[in-house]
Amino acid sequence: MSGKSIKVDMIPSVFTLGNLFFGFLAILWTMNGEYKMAAGFILFSVLMDSMDGKVARKLSVSSDFGKELDSLCDVVSFGVAPAVLTYKVLLAAHMGFWGILLAAAFVMCGAVRLARFNILNITTHFLGVPITFAGGLMALLILFHKSLPWVIFPVVLAILAFLMVSTIKVPKLGK
Template structure:
């Protein structure tokens, strides 16, 4: 291999880091009031997240490092970013401090869900709703903020938080 070529093992991590980058940008845009664009970036993070694992398997370069990096990225992009976005865009004005607690519950349940996923060696289904789905769903419905009743957001946040730590078997699609 010459000095100018990229090591094939880092290619999936580029997608994972893009996921994290878009999650970070969603947080910055949320702070600046760019709620719809922040929601769109969460969805873009989901696209990057779907690509990293596929690329790793296709190139036969899956690794424990990649799995850990993916989990850390997912916690930011699909836990912290949608929770803070939901809080700032809807819950802050409607629920005040209770909104902070609800948003925190979503993040905490997402972290537990990711930790549980990393220690279970199950390849045919997920235990609990994946954080990628939960955060992506919140991002999707936040695009429609103003068109849906405000109560939809805290209810979805609470239900998804519980579903992430539930013991429901969720089939893995595309396997």
């Protein structure tokens, strides 16, 4: 053991699991047609995701377990939840089966992006747009979906999916 208690080592994971909890709530609220609440829960997931890293750095703790847990939770909160929300709010009515494929592509690109992130261990920048940004942006757009043309949503979803798996260097902010 490193001299730190197990409880201190697990504190960042509480925030990570909070991220997952709000992502799960977003999916449930989407299923119930409460789209603004669902988008709000995704944004709460963004907050939780930003806190786990800050807390880990403040406590000087990190682990492979925490890194993997974070990625698994991120796939749900910023991949599945915004894809399901966007599909239910707009893509189902306007695109049918093609909307399913587009939403699935967003989730799959997010998963690939996170897997790549976990094995590369790049600390100076992100390679590709982070899934947290992509999912958070989709949630924000959904909050204003009645004010925007529906065609923006599949275009933005496709662009974000591509950017997540791209090799564009994105600076890390707020460390």
